[in-house]
Amino acid sequence: MRVHTVNTGFFKLDGGAMFGVVPKSIWNKSNPADSDNLCTWAMRCLLIEGGGRLILVDNGIGNKQDAKFFGHYHLHGSDSLEGSLAALGFHRDDITDVLLTHLHFDHCGGSIVREGDRLVPAFKNAVYWSNGRHWKWATEPNDREKASFLKENILPIQESGQLRFVEGDVAGAMAGVAPVGGFTAGLATVHDAIIPGLSLRLVNGHTDAMMLPQLNYKGRTLIFMADLLPSIGHIPLPYVMAYDMFPLTTLQEKKSFFEEAIAGDYVLFFEHDPVNECCVLERTEKGVRGGRTFRLEDL
Template sequence: MEIYNIETGNFMCDGGAMFSVVPKVMWSRKYPSNEDNYCNCAMRSMLVVDGDRKILIDNGTGDKQSEEFFKHQHLNGDANMLDSLMNAGFSADDITDVVFTHLHFDHCGGAVKWNADKSGYELVFKHAQHWVSKQQWENYLNPNIRESDAFFDENIMPIKEAGKLNLVENEGELFPNFKVKIFEGHTPGLMIPVINCNGQEVVFAGDFIPTAANVPVKWLASYDLNPTASLAEKQEFLAEAVEKNAILFFQHDITTECCSLIKTERGVKVDKCFPLSDIK
């Protein structure tokens, strides 16, 4: 098996949103912000290559939304998904499976693009099956008022209409060496991949733990719809991750791709930080 970091670009979000009730005097020591209190965040995907199967986890924002919308997201950086795939030696046509952690625009927007004359949409990964949890799909169809602005029909309905969308009802093995865990705190049916990479467990942490600074149990993002559930899920997950010597891969940490964990008297903490390419 081989795993690759696929950078899709960066965006900026308010530090208070990323760290919720944690005071700025504390989180600013762990994660930088500019004078307007904005933190620059990555939008990483991961490519998992295991035999003939090539699985892409999430795929950034894409480019279908309006210029005004993207301006509010403060997109920046030179990376884009297709170039990152090419740099790894692959193309969109090589992808056999796309796994969505959830359907917020910055995680699934890159799976659908405008057609040539912008009269409609077409799939970016035309040979791929696409996977999302059944809970998240139902949540997308009936979103609450707080979350509805994060969903766009054009990001997902063309996949459904093409017959390429598969709903995952239960956590467990999705493919050989690739299982998913389902959580409810951030959004109903958040699906977090856990990869067995040649004997090493690697967790695509997604929005469950967006940055290394969010590893401590109480350091939640205010984007979590149900913070009480997030706390309980995170506490259980981190205890298990330490026992299994799991490595976390961070989707949104601008400087840290991966870390190992260590149990301390004050809870589970970040141990060592390193790039994904160090995992063989």
């Protein structure tokens, strides 16, 4: 197995929304905001080569929305999905599987492109993977979250016939997870998803049934953190995004994951951190914090 970082560019989001109840006087030190209170964030994806397959985990915001939409998010930087794939020697037609952690627009917007008046899959030879619980959540959205679930990013995947669910495995994994005090105890895991050595962890605080890919790589456990931990700055327990649907569930999921990750010396891969690709966790007198940081290619 080989894995590669795929950078798709940067965008901006409100710093207060990204850090929830944490005061700006604290988070602004590590993630400085501009005059409009916006902070820069990456849209960093992962490419997995293995088992005769080429698997892309998430695909950024895409380019099919109008100028008014993109004006809210201030896209910048020289990276693009196509350019990053080309730098690795690949084209989007080489992708065999697109694994979508969840269906918010900054994670799945590159799934669909415009061809004239048609909306078609950007990866014409790929299977698109989601799970039934999250698909239902995204296609029947609540009023608070529906602005993040854009129909033009989602429905054409199903209409193309290229959509598959890992539903059976996810349902089986969840059946063994008992609720404790209204929270999920632990993080359900689906083993050997798509290829051997790739598992999916299910978390529910940010949005219902978000999937975190987990890899056995170079003798280490590598976790694609998606929006459970958008950046190294979100590691302290109270640092939970206002975007999260169930912030107390996120808090419990972080606590549970930290214990496991420290014990196993896991490598965390960040999708949104504007600077840091990977880190390991360490215990400090202030609690769990990010330890050594490094690029994926240096692992």
